[in-house]
Amino acid sequence: MPPVSAAAPLLCLVCRNRLGFSDGTARTLLCPAGHSFDAAKQGYFNFLVGKGTVFEADTADMVAARFDFLSAGHYRPLAGAVAELAAPVLSGGTAQNPGTVLDAGTGTGHYLRALLDRMAVDRTPTSAVGLDISKFALRRAARLNPEAVNLVCDVWQPLPVADGAADVVTVVFAPRNAGEFARVLRPGGRLIVVTPRPGHLGEIAGRAGMLGIDPAKDERLAASLEGHFSALSADNLDLPLLLAPDDVARLALMGPAGHHLDRGALASLAAALPPLTSVSARFRISVFEPRR
Template identity: 60%
Template sequence: MPFAPHLSLLCPVCRQPFEPSGAHPQAGKRLVCPAGHSFDAARQGYFNFLVGKGTAFEADSAAMVEARHSFLAAGHYLPLATAVAAAVVRVLPATGAAVLDSGTGTGQYLRVLLDQAAATAPAAYGLDISKYALRRAARLNPEAMNLVWDIWQPLPLATDSVDAVTVVFAPRNPAEFARVLRPAGRLVVVTPRSGHLAELAARTGMLAIEEGKDARLAAAMASHFDLESSSDIDIPLSLTVSQATDLAFMGPAGHHLGREAIAGRLAGSREPVTAEARLKLLVFTPAQTPAE
């Protein structure tokens, strides 16, 4: 199903809603705002809103994105994706629902969500700073509006426009999430807990997850959100050496260690390589009196 541009989407230059493209021959492929700023879809279907903005960032490389895609495609984190989707689906209205997956990566979490929410068919936005990730996400979720954008800039979405924001292992901008969420909406956050993949971290040079991150997250959210629920999700993993290499390489270690270096540290390991994902799923409601 091709994406129908939605009035909630704002032009990243002047922040006016895009014109509905209706029966225009470029429908779904070009966005034009009332001031004439126009954006063409990339061949794979995503839109790059950062064109010319010169934002500095360290995006995941194409190779890291491929490692993430193949690790997730094998279904290792499906229990997590299902839990995220369940937390969202139960709060979606029957009609006019909309969701934002912020830091959507290769789009696999949004895919599971959209499949589980098929009855309500929410409008969907997938946002990420990596165009390599969005190439994958746009192919997997053609019904979503996939946007290259920097989460630290004002989001190109109208105020009160989505029922749920999901953020899985990705950076969080609480003020902007609170702005785009409808009052009855939910913010669903997944973060690693202390000890996440500790066995693998010790062997590959992945960064260990620090203690105290939870407290910092709660404090960062507190001015805009109330915590509704918190659950721990533990996923035992039984991996081939190649899958374990993908898992280490797709995370922050991929930025400072090459795949070869990680593979070298795991070479000769007895299969299956075992590890445990230790995760936390947090559901927040917008605070009743948000801080100014």
């Protein structure tokens, strides 16, 4: 059976016509002009064509660290909070016209999984598209969210989604293309953005070589969306964590600093840690509405 997201309003990369599944297996996307895209064996579609992307995708070991850390449930309350904010906007979906969520920077798919599970509780059909530039992440996401369409895609390029087709765009620790997000959201849709706050993981960030949090991050977020979105709400979420040494190492490796961290030094740090380390995770969840 095709996933619910067989109805997802996708656009052809070549001609920008609508894409649909060519058969009942959800393995080939085809447009009326005959351009087709086949799924990789792991279930995702690679929409990085031509020159691809200039951005550095997460590596296999970074993705593995994130998958294991998130699978352990450490950030489950964050995923639940995002899902609760999205659920009312998607609640009117029907089998013929499901609500659509675009998860930009879906990573391993854990946050989208929580949202889809939340909609399943209400038995609300939901069409989902997950985007990420890392094929290693999309291999995991496609297994975790088989009912979504998972696309290797550069968020800074024109998105392969029709105008006004999405009810919700979620962005959890990922880049934000304000113009494209505003284009694909319907009037009254919602952009939900999760960012870290100052002090996030402060107990281990310095020792583990993680990147610091810009104290002006909220101002930069507002400035990046200005002209396209109006702010509706912003809520803080603090999670006290008790992490084993391996999870401290995974937490460091799974973020952007993972591109540059010395793996040997990180292993040495983990070996020197106590059985449990107290860590404070500090998030801000901001909700925006597109300007029309």
